């Protein structure tokens with residue numbers, strides 16, 4: 001499957017196609033992505049972004065970016081800017097269609113007065129706790145507020161004074177007058193407006209009352225003449241209210257359609273929880289590469305192509321489920337395999353001394369930059385008598401089928417020579433192997449012996465005298481529990497080993513690697529130069545993903 005392939009059909013596409021066929025919306029397709037600017041976007045949002053922008057693009061429509069900024073206590077401009085940057089990075093463009101629910105505050109207010117005049121809304125003086133108590137339960141009907149029957153004039157007067165800032169936060173609310181006995185709790189006179197004498201990041205202190213999401217959302221959709229208002233399944237129970245509001249006001253009425261949220265295991269995907277991790281210093285910020293945020297994935301080295309392809313493959317379902325992380329990792333490997341230049345880096349080094357290699361001699365070995373793409377050419381890597389290899393690539397007591405270095409065993413040094421281990425040097429105090437000794441076969445330059453003897457193992461290396469020290473960050477799941485949110489305290493299952501930092505040695509060409517550039521370190525994975533902490537003096541590499549591809553195995557099986 002490639003980006004160019006036709007997107008797989010799903011039920012929302014079918015709805016849009018049917019609507020075009022029956023001319024339900026006069027040939028228009030208008031979708032929207034409506035984030036609340038109270039945090040950074042996460043990978044779940046990217047599914048909604050790909051879906052909404054993708055449908056608009058596929059059917060010649062438009063997709064609006066609308067900030068649902070109705071709660072001034074939690075929202076700010078940093079979040080607005082990060083959301084825009086992340087959507088652009090994913091490859092989508094809203095053109096001139098950047099909207100804010102706060103731009104509609106006056107119209108929303110006027111409609112609220114209209115509902116009062118029509119006898120469909122009232123000001124309630126019950127406290128929040130009382131309203132909750134009166135609401136009833138799933139099995140018991142609610143009770144009507146004593147204020148429900150107050151006159152239109154009185155409600156109008158109180159509502160205007162709420163707006164004017166005459167009352168304390170929480171003193172009163174505006175509620176829709178629907179049905180306290182409705183089996184759907186959302187229809188039991190839902191709150192439409194509450195008092196919040198808090199300045200707003202866009203409207204300043206113009207407002208003392210703010211609309212609830214369930215009120216602002218459908219009416220914003222209506223103002224923008226959205227055709228398909230696509231949201232996640234938990235809003236299915238709110239759809240009757242969405243429809244009721246449009247009908248009660250007799251205004252343009254978009255169609256709400258629900259789809260399943262994207263969930264990934266071993267992480268959390270609620271902005272409130274992600275914010276708690278940031279505020280408690282459990283991670284280095286919203287863009288910490290362990291975070292499931294779009295900015296975290298970007299800093300970790302994911303490509304927008306990989307995330308888009310992942311979202312496409314996940315598909316659009318009508319029931320919630322978990323998606324295997326391997327599917328996401330597969331998408332990024334697939335992409336980076338084609339584009340990431342190869343390099344050699346030793347993450348956990350041990351010295352390898354070639355006893356018969358002349359002291360002071362340096363050879364430039366020709367190395368392929370990307371076997372998948374000959375156009376990426378070759379480079380020269382300095383080789384000398386003393387090298388670093390991975391500690392793991394040597395075993396004093398090798399298990400069966402261990403084809404790397406061991407006393408007496410022969411191995412191929414990538415792009416260089418065959419070498420045979422002659423012994424080790426140990427730390428006399430601890431007995432630990434601190435150096436591996438070997439001889440090289442000068443006739444095997446390039447990696448093949450003239451006598452045709454078979455050597456199965458190939459390992460990577462760097463020359464000690466030429467290598468550059470780098471910090472390498474290796475990541476594991478942020479949580480040890482598959483569903484951390486299921487526990488009372490989701491932080492209880494934070495993985496103490498989610499970040500491991502090692503001091504590695506990398507080939508000299510990597511010293512100048514551009515921040516954000518992506519590489520494959522032979523045999524150890526894909527890495528990205530950290531755009532924040534890396535310096536030419538001390539490059540920092542984040543491991544995007546290891547090379548092992550469990551998904552490919554699953555697919556083959």
Ligand code: ATP
Pocket residue numbers: 033034035036037043044045047048230231232260261262263269270271272
């Ligand atoms: P959170 O729980 O993280 O705060 P939210 O739904 O409150 O998420 P919004 O900013 O309101 O966050 O989300 C904007 C849009 O993204 C909504 O239409 C929402 O349905 C969609 N969305 C949020 N999370 C997911 C998810 N996990 N999968 C798919 N779509 C999502």
Ligand code: MG
Pocket residue numbers: 036
């Ligand atoms: Mg929301």
